[in-house]
Amino acid sequence: MLKTFSLGGIHPPENKFSAGKNIETLPIPSQVAIPVAQHIGAPAAPVVKKGDQVKVGTLIAKSAGFVSANIHSPVSGTVFKIDDIIDASGYRKPAIIINVEGDEWEESIDRSADLKKDITATPEEIIKKVAEAGIVGLGGATFPSHVKLSVPPGKNCDILILNAVECEPYLTADHQLMLEKGDEIMVGTQILMKALKVDKAVIGIENNKPDAIKHLKALAASYPEITIEALKVQYPQGGEKQLIDACIKRQIPSGKLPIEVGAVVQNVGTTLAVYEAVQKNKPLFERVVTITGKSVAKPSNFLTRIGTPLKDLIEAAGGLPEDTGKIVGGGPMMGKALVSTEIPVTKGSSGVLIIKDEEAKRKKMQNCIKCSKCISVCPMGLEPYLLMTVSDKAIWDRAEEEKIMDCIECGSCSYTCPSSRPLLDYIRLGKGKVGQIMRSRTK
Amino acid sequence: MNVVVITILTLGILGTVAALVLYFVAQKFKVFEDPRIDQVEEALPAANCGGCGFPGCRAFAEAMVKSDDISSLNCPVGGAETMSAAAAILGKEVSAAAPLIAVVKCHGTCENRPKTNSYDGAGSCAVSTSLYGGETGCSHGCLGEGDCVDVCTFDAIYMDEKTSLPVVKDNCVACGACVDACPKNIIELRKAGPKGRRIFVSCINKDKGGVAKKACSVACIGCKKCMKECPFDAITVENNLAYIHDDKCKLCRKCVAVCPTNAIHEINFPPKKVKPVAPAAAAKKPEAVKTDNNSSSDNKNKEE
Numbered sequence: 050m051l052k053t054f055s056l057g058g059i060h061p062p063e064n065k066f067s068a069g070k071n072i073e074t075l076p077i078p079s080q081v082a083i084p085v086a087q088h089i090g091a092p093a094a095p096v097v098k099k100g101d102q103v104k105v106g107t108l109i110a111k112s113a114g115f116v117s118a119n120i121h122s123p124v125s126g127t128v129f130k131i132d133d134i135i136d137a138s139g140y141r142k143p144a145i146i147i148n149v150e151g152d153e154w155e156e157s158i159d160r161s162a163d164l165k166k167d168i169t170a171t172p173e174e175i176i177k178k179v180a181e182a183g184i185v186g187l188g189g190a191t192f193p194s195h196v197k198l199s200v201p202p203g204k205n206c207d208i209l210i211l212n213a214v215e216c217e218p219y220l221t222a223d224h225q226l227m228l229e230k231g232d233e234i235m236v237g238t239q240i241l242m243k244a245l246k247v248d249k250a251v252i253g254i255e256n257n258k259p260d261a262i263k264h265l266k267a268l269a270a271s272y273p274e275i276t277i278e279a280l281k282v283q284y285p286q287g288g289e290k291q292l293i294d295a296c297i298k299r300q301i302p303s304g305k306l307p308i309e310v311g312a313v314v315q316n317v318g319t320t321l322a323v324y325e326a327v328q329k330n331k332p333l334f335e336r337v338v339t340i341t342g343k344s345v346a347k348p349s350n351f352l353t354r355i356g357t358p359l360k361d362l363i364e365a366a367g368g369l370p371e372d373t374g375k376i377v378g379g380g381p382m383m384g385k386a387l388v389s390t391e392i393p394v395t396k397g398s399s400g401v402l403i404i405k406d407e408e409a410k411r412k413k414m415q416n417c418i419k420c421s422k423c424i425s426v427c428p429m430g431l432e433p434y435l436l437m438t439v440s441d442k443a444i445w446d447r448a449e450e451e452k453i454m455d456c457i458e459c460g461s462c463s464y465t466c467p468s469s470r471p472l473l474d475y476i477r478l479g480k481g482k483v484g485q486i487m488r489s490r491t492k
Numbered sequence: 493m494n495v496v497v498i499t500i501l502t503l504g505i506l507g508t509v510a511a512l513v514l515y516f517v518a519q520k521f522k523v524f525e526d527p528r529i530d531q532v533e534e535a536l537p538a539a540n541c542g543g544c545g546f547p548g549c550r551a552f553a554e555a556m557v558k559s560d561d562i563s564s565l566n567c568p569v570g571g572a573e574t575m576s577a578a579a580a581i582l583g584k585e586v587s588a589a590a591p592l593i594a595v596v597k598c599h600g601t602c603e604n605r606p607k608t609n610s611y612d613g614a615g616s617c618a619v620s621t622s623l624y625g626g627e628t629g630c631s632h633g634c635l636g637e638g639d640c641v642d643v644c645t646f647d648a649i650y651m652d653e654k655t656s657l658p659v660v661k662d663n664c665v666a667c668g669a670c671v672d673a674c675p676k677n678i679i680e681l682r683k684a685g686p687k688g689r690r691i692f693v694s695c696i697n698k699d700k701g702g703v704a705k706k707a708c709s710v711a712c713i714g715c716k717k718c719m720k721e722c723p724f725d726a727i728t729v730e731n732n733l734a735y736i737h738d739d740k741c742k743l744c745r746k747c748v749a750v751c752p753t754n755a756i757h758e759i760n761f762p763p764k765k766v767k768p769v770a771p772a773a774a775a776k777k778p779e780a781v782k783t784d785n786n787s788s789s790d791n792k793n794k795e796e
Contacts (some may be wrong), residue, residue, distance in 0.1 A: 133699070139624025140631050141699060388609045388624060411612045441616075471614040478622045 051256055053281035054291040055300075057428040059461045060283060061382065063257055067221045067341045067348035072229055074352045075365055077149055081124050081356030083109065084144040086134045087395035088185040089192045090116035096143055101128045105383045106155035106332050109145050112180070118193045118396075119183035123354035126150040137378045137395065139388050147356070158331045164232050165328040168240055175244040175327055182326035183396075184333050186221075187318035188212055188287060189379055191397035194323065197313055198244045206245050209309040210296055211238060211252040211320060213261070214280065215288040215344035217380025220400045222337040223317050225252075225350045227261040230321050231268045237324030238275055245313055252274045252294045252317070257280045278364055284382060285459035289314045291428050303455050318399075338362060338394055342403030344370035353394050359401055360390035374409025377402040382460045412469035423462035423472055433462035433472045440479030450478045454487070456480060528581060529553050529735075535578040536567060541645055543568045543667025558584065564589050569646075569665040592666035593684040594649065598634040598676075599694045599757070601655040605630055605708035621675040629707030632697045634658065634678055640670035662688070683738040686759040691736060691743055695755045698731040705753065712755040718747035 086092035093110035103109060103122040110120040126149040133141040154160060170178065180195035200206045211234075215223040227234060238250050252269075254262050256279050269275045278296050285291055290301050292314055299310040307314055315323075316335065325331040334355050341348040346367025353362060359376070363369050369390070377384040378392070379399055423433035431452060437449045453476060462472040532553040539549070544567050546552040556562055560616040567574055579586040605628045609635070611620060617639040625631025636656035641649050648664040658670075658679075671679045678696055693712050697704040701713030714732030726740035727747060736747070736756070748756045759777050 133703070135631075137626070139626075141625070141703070385623070414614070471619070474619045474623070475616075478616075478619050481622055484617045 050069070051279060051281040052295050053283045054286060054294040054428060055272070056294075057426045057461060058283040058285065058291075059426050059464055061218050061464060063282070064218050064343070065221050065224070065257070066219070066343075066345070067339050067350055068224060068258075069222070069260075070225065070349050072225050072337055072352050073349045074363075075091060075354075075357060075362065077124055077152060077343050077354055078361050079149050080129065080146060081354065082134050082144045082146045082150065082358070082393045083120060083123070083356040084134070084142055084393065084395055085110045085120065086136075086142050087120070087355075087397060088173050089119070089190065090114060090465060092143070092184075093120045095131055095143075097122075097128045097145065099128055099130050101425050102126075103128060103147060104153050104155050106158050106334060108332075109147075112183070112193075116186050116193055116196055119181060119332070120145075120355075121183055121332040121334045122147060123356050124149045125153040125359050135389055135392060135397070137385060137387060137392055138386075139488060144393070159329040164236065166236055168236070168243055168327070170240075170243075170327055172244045172246060175240055175323075178327050179244070179323055182322070182332040184319060184322045184326055185396050186316055187322060187336060187396065187399070188316035189383065189397050189399045191395075194315065197315065198241070200245065200308060200313075204308045205311055206313055206314075207247055207249070208297060209238070209245055209247050209250040209319055210292060210312055210314045211250060212287055212289075212292055212314050213252050213254045213258075213265075213317040214292060215258070215382075216255060216282075216284045217382055218284075219341045219402050220339045220380045221340045221341070222350055222399055222465075224258050224261055224335055226318055226321060228264055231264050233324045234265075234277065234320050235268050235272055235321035236319055236328065237322075239272070241313075241315055241320060242274070247313075248274055248476055251278050251296045251380055252276070253278045253280050253286070253292050255280050255286060257282045258480040285428055285457065285461065288428065288457045288459060290457065295432060304454055331460060336394070336396065336398070338398050339400035340366040340403075341400065342370075342405075343408075344372060344405050345403050346370070352435050355395060358391050358392045358393055359387070362394070362401055363390060363403070370403060370405070372406045374406030375404040382464065383458065407429050411471070413438040414470055415468035416467060417470060420467060422465045422467065426461040426465045428459060428461065429457060431456060433476060434470075436479060437470065437472045437475040440475040440482075443482075445479070445483055449483050449487070453479050526557050531581045532556050532578045535570075535574060535581060537569045537574060539569050539645065539667075541569060541665070541667040541669065543665065543669070553578075556584075567655060568592060568667055569635050571665075574768050589682045592681040593664045593688075593690075594660045594668075594670055594679050595667060595682045595690070596634070596640075596660060596679055597692065597694050597696050598632075598657060598678045599710045599755070600630055600633040600708045601627060601657060604710045605633060611635075613733075617673075618675045630697055630704070630711065631701075632678075632699070633660065633666050633695075633708065639673045639675070640679060643669040643673040645669065685738075685743065685760075689743055689758070690738070690760070691741060691745065691748060691756060691758045692738075692756040693734045693736055693755055696733065698733050700732055704732065710754050713753055715752060717750045717752065718756060721746045721750045 091113040094113045095110045097109045104125045107122045111124045112119045126147050129146045130149045134144045136142045176195050176198050184194040185191040242250050262279050266277045269277050280295050289307050293299055293307055293312050301310055322333050338353045339348055339350050340362045349366050376387045378387045417434050427433055436453050437482050456476050460473045533550055536549040544552045566589045575586045607627045608629050611627050615637050617635045617637040626635050634657050638651050640658050641651055646665055648661045649658050650658045664682045681690050695712035697711045704711035705713050712734050714729050716729045718734050719727045719729050724740050724742050726737050730733055745758055748758050
């Protein structure tokens with residue numbers, strides 16, 4: 050019997066249309082817009098100004114604090130301006146806009162395709178390089194990776210878990226990466242293990258990717274410390290806490306981080322970025338983005354420079370279908386509807402999902418019938434119906450008591466609700482408020 | 493017979509003992525409460541709206557009795573009349589606070605601010621704000637889900653179906669519930685003004701002029717014309733947004749005339765007699781009014 054996490058979970062239709070589609074390199078657009086806030090934490094501070102010449106890989110915005118990340122130019126050209134643009138959040142945020150001229154890379158970047166297996170960097174150097182390269186969690190959470198690799202004093206890490214679950218329906222970017230960049234991911238895993246000073250690693254893959262499991266198992270034969278764990282298909286297995294539970298049966302206490310149980314989780318895409326940063330000196334300025342949907346002519350996986358407008362991806366995948374009702378950035382479960390196709394690809398863009406008009410509309414909200422389906426699917430053991438009510442009625446102390454901050458916003462509750470209640474919307478609202486209250490208390 | 497006597501005696505003794513215990517306990521744990529608190533509470537409107545900043549009228553009455561200087565306390569619902577009545581009970585002086593009224597600082601009607609997308613999520617402004625900037629190009633303006641209407645306990649605000657913007661009625665008591673409820677901070681308590689006349693910038697868009705104007709035709713573009721025009725230095729422009737300070741404003745209406753986007757609204761003024769672009773003035777008046785029910789108000793937004 051395959052392993053999975055112990056509490057809740059759902060299994061929505063997988064719809065992985067772009068599976069098996071080779072990663073194609075998307076042409077560089079004529080202009081890119083790079084938001085300075087594309088990671089969790091403080092927005093990066095721009096270090097270029099209008100008219101500056103940049104090359105591919107030039108630092109354009111500097112990390113503003115420990116929990117923040119550097120941003121590098123994904124193109125060569127001239128900085129056109131620094132202005133507010135609408136980003137995936139739906140609000141206007143500052144971005145660096147660059148006019149593209151040619152494709153000239155910084156000389157320090159090793160552009161050869163050879164696999165570089167020897168890891169010469171020390172753990173400290175690895176963490177420094179990861180921080181310099183501006184690597185963040187590429188699964189979508191965009192948490193700066195160097196923060197996760199810096200194990201706080203007093204805590205002990207004994208295992209690295211690689212997140213290759215890709216539990217979101219539709220998305221296939223990580224799946225395709227494993228098939229095409231398996232060797233690099235293996236070396237990347239070893240780099241991460243060296244940085245964390247651990248001697249075991251588990252790569253968790255859901256069982257709906259048998260080719261990737263087979264491929265990685267074959268590669269892992271020469272790396273005895275890396276195990277491949279095939280997992281039962283269950284959403285939200287890609288959540289850190291769920292993955293740790295599924296792979297090594299350790300449960301993280303409420304309000305704590307994975308390091309509490311001696312584990313660090315990194316996404317496979319992140320692992321590849323770490324390999325490229327440490328071995329090839331290549332900062333994070335491009336990523337694989339899945340573009341998919343039932344009506345999309347050519348569902349694809351594109352290697353895209355950060356800052357490319359989404360309309361370029363949509364065009365390359367066969368254009369925007371006429372019956373489009375919604376464009377979602379990310380997967381259907383945790384993704385966010387976007388307001389424009391001008392929005393640029395950021396480090397956290399794992400996919401673009403185009404939903405047909407007839408499927409895009411929410412159903413009418415009805416009364417809660419207390420069926421408790423939301424409770425049974427909640428992977429964190431919460432009571433979503435109650436959290437929604439207390440958030441709606443602004444009873445924040447009760448929300449905190451009911452552990453609203455434990456919610457991982459996977460949306461299983463909203464998905465399963467037979468009354469189509471927007472449970473997660475209200476819980477997210479409550480989380481914001483309770484988080485604010487908790488922060489003001491510690492100040 | 494005996495049984496009846498014993499029963500009466502037993503119950504009588506029990507009752508007496510209980511009464512004695514209760515009496516002594518009541519003496520021992522007596523809490524002195526100023527009787528004036530009750531009197532003051534009686535004088536207050538008993539709306540328990542929290543507009544004074546206290547949790548209910550009782551708490552406000554306590555604060556009035558206990559504090560020596562009550563000049564900072566004000567019951568917006570009762571107004572000057574209630575305050576002087578309550579102060580008279582205590583023999584204290586109260587300075588009459590200028591009556592305030594809620595003002596909705598957005599005029600992004602469907603015509604002024606075209607939709608760029610549509611929202612079908614939970615019908616709450618707070619939820620919508622947590623998701624994205626809103627259905628139009630302006631991410632600062634009113635979302636029209638009516639959180640302000642839901643919290644009003646005085647039935648003083650309603651959603652205009654045509655404009656899908658909230659409209660404050662004259663019976664607004666400035667309790668501030670809608671101000672707190674609005675996640676976009678669009679509603680402000682401002683001086684109601686003599687005869688209800690007031691002038692304010694009906695926009696909170698902090699985007700640059702071009703961006704703001706593209707999103708909404710009546711947005712403040714931060715051009716500073718009003719600031720230069722104002723003879724009383726009552727207008728400041730910060731972050732591409734003008735603000736009229738109601739303590740300095742003398743209601744001369746010069747700013748209203750110069751505003752190129754009609755972002756400055758005047759309420760309850762008599763219509764100006766002969767002024768530029770007059771022909772359209774009489775014809776299209778009612779639709780532009782946003783803050784009051786009063787039909788003679790707002791003779792500015794006539795051109796749109």
